[in-house]
Amino acid sequence: NLRHACHQFALEQIQIQREQLKKIGLFTDYQKYYLTLDKEYKAEQIRVFGSKIPLLEKWQGKKIKVEKIFLGEKLLGLTYFHPYQKGAKGYVVDGSDFIEEKEGTGIVHLAPAFGAEDFAMAKKEKLIIDCPLGPNGLFNEKIGVSEIVNKHYSEVNKYVVADLEKRNLIVKKEIITHSYPHD
Structure with a gap:
């Protein structure tokens, strides 16, 4: 790996x-x-x-309270929501042997349409494998956000960050370079 x-x-x-x-x-x-x-x-x-x-x-600019310190395995089975795919199923904290704490936090998201391990785990767990991004790099209707449909993935960052800030769903923002496994 x-x-x-x-x-x-x-x-x-x-x-x-x-x-x-x-x-x-x-x-x-x-x-x-x-x-x-x-x-x-x-x-x-x-x-x-x-x-x-x-x-x-x-x-x-606000008080932070550490509620509890625990091992990540305590999160297994919990559900969470996706800020844009309302009502979508499949957002459950799950475990896998290809994710190791020694290689980082031990917490990652799955992108079943973009990675072999992610795809295999999604199939095993019977998760939805749906790709809201077309081969041309444009978001399609599956994304569920009309403001970014038919927009190139490289153009939507500003919209997403501003929207998440407005909804108080963002902790920190910074510009990072992320490599993608495609040309």
Whole structure:
């Protein structure tokens, strides 16, 4: 899987960098170092994040209360809503063996029309496999939002962000580059 390949690549690069630093005579303990991809490092980041709640409250402009800390498996079976596909079925928190906490949060969304693992899981769980995006990159009527039907996926971000903000359904927004598995 891609995450495993990235993990292996990172480990290889660490070894290459270590050897290069030895060659230039950098004085350090080459046996003691941290890896941002280690589970323990990520857990510490979560603890640090928890200590930063006051900063997040300041940024959000409102009080944040941590209700409970628990393992993700407690979410299995819960249902949630899609902000645009009202009344649609299939929004259930489910588990899979191709998602691992050590590779991130352990929480992902499925896009059955766009990924092999996602498709296989959707079939197994008898989820709706419907694609609201045509081969030309335009949203079709299946999206259920008249304002973005026949608009290219690259054009709808501003509409979606503004709408989610208006409905108080957005926590944070930022511009990121996301790779898509197509030309």
